[in-house]
Amino acid sequence: MVDDHEKPLSLVMFSGTDDKLTAAAVLAVGAAVMGRPVNLFLQYYALDAFRAGRVNADHALSPEATVSQAPLIRAHKGQHWSELLKQAKDVGEVNIQACALSMDMFGIGREDLDPIVDGIEGVAAFMASASDGQVVFI
Amino acid sequence: MTQEMAMSITIAMSLDLKGLSCPMPIIKTAKAMKQLAPGQLLEAFATDPGSVPDFKAWAQTTGNPLVESSQEGGVFRFVLRKKEI
């Protein structure tokens, strides 16, 4: 019988803006430190942000960011989301998979992905990994 | 003083996490705890107010007792014991 705190946290990463990617990375870190396996499923715009050489590029902020909030977000000295994910991988079980459909849609090949991405999978495999834990869409 | 007594009061590792904001304090602590042997103590100093509930929750969930949680000025001090196997 699996304790609640060991159930996986599975994040469907849809958005590709830096604020949402950071929010997702923080959740991943939180779950990882608590001993919960974490699965990330990269789709659409999030997948684009994980391309080799593009991870640290400016991915803009979501339209929700106001004129006064945007500079605060940019100036904040927190870690980059890619760095947070690396730390999460260090401390716990974090599996980052690219969505095969999105790869196909955007013409992205395996070699185009940043090494932090562990592999490519389809949605059924992602759901299997999500098992009895939670699925969050960001 | 027996070795057991010495281990139970000596801090094996001290982390300076002052100035770091969530989730850095807890992730650095979780990572450092992996290096400790069962029974050893880790001490962490943080300034992030969010670390108080974070350390408490982490200790409870992972089973590594939080033996001290105190504050002096704007600095929080946490002492965690690495759980027995």
Added chain:
Amino acid sequence: MSTLVGKLQIDKTIDARGMACPGPLMNLIGAIRQGQVGQVFEVLSSDEGSKTDIPAWLAKARHDLVEVVQDNGYTHFVVRKAR
């Protein structure tokens, strides 16, 4: 080429090459639903996602993954309806 395909009776071949994920899996599911227990299906897929999707679904639905063979730019999945 495939090692078992010549020796095992394939009841139905589903050519899903060129289909995007999760199309090949959906086609397999449809075929299995309409098929009889014991029948063997072969799915041809060029979709990368099939490599993880098909085994994952088969494990969950408890059908047999008989064989997986890599071909030139696509994969053969030989599957048996087990129940």
